Amino acid sequence: MSEAKTKQSLHKRNDQLANANRQLEILSNGIFASGELPRFADKIAEIGHTTLRPNKLEILQINVGYMCNQVCEHCHVDAGPDRKEIMTRETMQQCLEVIKKTGAHTLDLTGGAPEMNPNFRWFVEEASKAGIKDFIVRSNLTIIRANKKYYDLPDFFKKHNVHVVSSMPHWTRGKTDKQRGNGVFDKSIKALQELNERGYGMPGSSLRLDLVYNPSGAFLPGNQASMEKDFKKALLEDFNIQFHHLFAITNLPISRFLDYLIASENYEDYMYALVEAYNPEAVANVMCTNTISVSWDGWLYDCDFNQMLDLKVASKVKHISEYNEELLQDRNIIISQHCYGCTAGAGSSCQGTVA
Amino acid sequence: MSKTYYDPADLRKFGKITEWSEELGTKFFDYYSKVFEEGALSAREKSLIALAVSHVVKCPYCIDAYTKDGLQRGITKEEMMEAVHAGAAIESGATLVHGVQMMNKYDKLSM
Numbered sequence: 001m002s003e004a005k006t007k008q009s010l011h012k013r014n015d016q017l018a019n020a021n022r023q024l025e026i027l028s029n030g031i032f033a034s035g036e037l038p039r040f041a042d043k044i045a046e047i048g049h050t051t052l053r054p055n056k057l058e059i060l061q062i063n064v065g066y067m068c069n070q071v072c073e074h075c076h077v078d079a080g081p082d083r084k085e086i087m088t089r090e091t092m093q094q095c096l097e098v099i100k101k102t103g104a105h106t107l108d109l110t111g112g113a114p115e116m117n118p119n120f121r122w123f124v125e126e127a128s129k130a131g132i133k134d135f136i137v138r139s140n141l142t143i144i145r146a147n148k149k150y151y152d153l154p155d156f157f158k159k160h161n162v163h164v165v166s167s168m169p170h171w172t173r174g175k176t177d178k179q180r181g182n183g184v185f186d187k188s189i190k191a192l193q194e195l196n197e198r199g200y201g202m203p204g205s206s207l208r209l210d211l212v213y214n215p216s217g218a219f220l221p222g223n224q225a226s227m228e229k230d231f232k233k234a235l236l237e238d239f240n241i242q243f244h245h246l247f248a249i250t251n252l253p254i255s256r257f258l259d260y261l262i263a264s265e266n267y268e269d270y271m272y273a274l275v276e277a278y279n280p281e282a283v284a285n286v287m288c289t290n291t292i293s294v295s296w297d298g299w300l301y302d303c304d305f306n307q308m309l310d311l312k313v314a315s316k317v318k319h320i321s322e323y324n325e326e327l328l329q330d331r332n333i334i335i336s337q338h339c340y341g342c343t344a345g346a347g348s349s350c351q352g353t354v355a
Numbered sequence: 356m357s358k359t360y361y362d363p364a365d366l367r368k369f370g371k372i373t374e375w376s377e378e379l380g381t382k383f384f385d386y387y388s389k390v391f392e393e394g395a396l397s398a399r400e401k402s403l404i405a406l407a408v409s410h411v412v413k414c415p416y417c418i419d420a421y422t423k424d425g426l427q428r429g430i431t432k433e434e435m436m437e438a439v440h441a442g443a444a445i446e447s448g449a450t451l452v453h454g455v456q457m458m459n460k461y462d463k464l465s466m
Contacts, residue, residue: 172431215426222427226399230429272367 007071009080010256017259018078020310027253027337030271031262037271040339047280052333054302057325058290061108061304061350062087062095064120065296068112069146072167072180074214076254076308079112086116087296092123094298094320096130102325104292105133108350110304113143115150128160136163138212138350141191142184154191158198163208165247166192169216171234179216192241201243210245212352218266220277220345221248224353247352250274252305252341274340282347285354288333294320302333304350309338366416399428406435407442 010018017023030037044052066083068075087095099107107127114120114137128135137157144153157164168188169179176185192209195201201209211231215221228246235241251257253270261267288302292313298320301307315331317324347354373380391401402424409417425435 170429175431217426219423219426222429223398227429230399269363276367 007080009071009078009082010259011078012080012082015259017255020308023254023258024309024311024336026258026262031267037275037337040335040337040343043275043278043340043343044280044283044335047283049283052283052286052289052335054329054331054333055289057102057104057292057329059106059108059287059292059350060095060099060102060104060294061110061291062294063110063112063296063304063307064092064114064117064123066112067116068140069116069143070113070140070181070184072256073260074179074216074251074257076252076257076305077112078255078308083112085296087119087298089119089122091296091298091320092119092126094323095294096123096126098320098323099127099130099132106136107132107134108136108138108291110138110350113140115139115143115153121156124156124160124162128162134163135161136165138165138167140180141166141168141188142180144191144194145187154194154198154200157195158200158207161207163210164195164200165210165212167214168192168211168231169214171231171238175216179214189239189241192235192243193239196240196242201241203242209243210247211243212247212249214249214251218261218264218270220250220273221348224248224346245352247350248346248348249350249352250341250344250348252338254305254308254338271337271340274344277344278340279343279345279347279355282343282345282355285347285349286339286342287349287351287354288342291350292328300328303342305338305341306334309336311336361415363415363419366419369416399430402428403430403434403438407438410439411442411446 063077065086066077066079067081067086068077068079068083069081071080107130109124111117117123124135124137139153139157143150145151156162166188167180168176170176173185176188177183192201195209198207199205200207213221213227213231221227224246227248231246232243235243253261253267253274258267261270288306291303293301293304293307295301295307299307300313300315300318300320300323301311302313306312311334312318313328313331314334315328317327342348342354345353370384373384391398391405394401396404402421405417406421406425409421422435
């Protein structure tokens with residue numbers, strides 16, 4: 001894949017995969033003659049699910065914008081510097097009202113780089129007053145070193161006891177930079193050291209620092225505990241960095257990762273790999289059963305992936321402005337072929353493995 | 356379309372060998388999965404051994420499978436290539452050590 005291509009989002013390039021319907025079409029029908037995959041709906045029917053239903057809401061995940069300082073090759077959000085979708089303060093205010101009354105114990109802010117939303121700090125300050133037990137910000141780390149105006153983010157996070165969850169595809173420079181862009185590894189290491197200096201990720205510290213591992217290519221993540229052990233050993237020995245947990249996440253065949261799979265002729269094999277790794281035990285705990293995902297413009301989705309595929313919740317309540325937890329709980333979760341990604345192997349969610 | 360002896364898609368059908376001999380196939384897969392569990396050697400170390408052996412026995416299916424397995428375990432390409440060299444060194448050593456037999460035979464037959 002050329003460097004010029006990877007520096008722009010699919011949206012900026014007007015690529016066919018910027019269209020959610022086109023992605024769904026590929027996922028549903030396949031693009032290879034021999035690629036007739038079993039339907040996910042049939043798979044879960046084998047274990048007695050005519051559909052998936054939500055359990056008690058535990059996590060409210062809010063995407064505050066698709067703007068990002070990185071253009072990672074596998075990004076399912078298709079985020080980047082050229083994406084201008086940003087949550088307004090008005091929508092944030094609607095989110096705050098929901099945060100105050102929801103039964104969810106975890107608030108999970110994501111993007112893009114959430115810190116690039118001009119109202120990010122105001123939102124964190126207001127939301128942190130709402131008594132949420134676990135307040136996550138998904139920081140890509142390099143944003144902390146991207147510009148002087150972000151240099152104080154570690155202190156800001158500490159002040160509000162934010163739980164920092166950061167992507168780190170590997171403990172080596174080569175693999176990290178290949179997936180996330182040149183220079184990302186060194187900046188990420190520097191940012192992790194700065195977070196450690198504030199107490200983040202240190203043994204016994206209440207300042208939580210977790211890393212997210214996405215495979216840097218067309219393969220599934222290995223055993224989470226084993227990967228965590230290897231990451232901890234390498235980062236400690238090489239850079240004196242510590243962190244709490246590693247979340248191993250499966251890349252879902254959506255957006256730029258789907259583009260990569262097709263361009264590299266790995267799509268068919270990858271889909272088969274997901275199907276072959278299908279684990280019925282993961283189904284009960286997939287993240288859509290305890291999460292609601294809110295988009296930058298306030299629409300509600302079963303998960304972050306459905307958000308990117310523009311599959312809004314199957315409920316009378318579809319927007320944060322009309323949020324009603326009781327009504328929302330009474331819905332069927334929308335599933336498609338991409339759901340194999342969350343049920344492969346040990347399962348996958350924004351919090352790592354589920355089975 | 357040209358026909359070749361090896362089709363990468365056949366790797367997905369490996370499990371089907373049990374269909375023609377369920378008992379032996381099942382015993383093999385039970386043994387196989389047990390071998391690669393964590394033990395005195397880590398599963399990571401065993402994966403690298405398997406990758407090296409895959410090259411020595413020149414099995415394209417095994418090379419595909421254990422390259423992917425290595426990636427999934429976070430094994431680096433440098434580690435993988437070192438494993439391949441270890442296998443190659445033993446393989447070439449095994450050829451060369453027979454040179455002693457040749458030398459012995461040569462000496463025995465020569466005046």
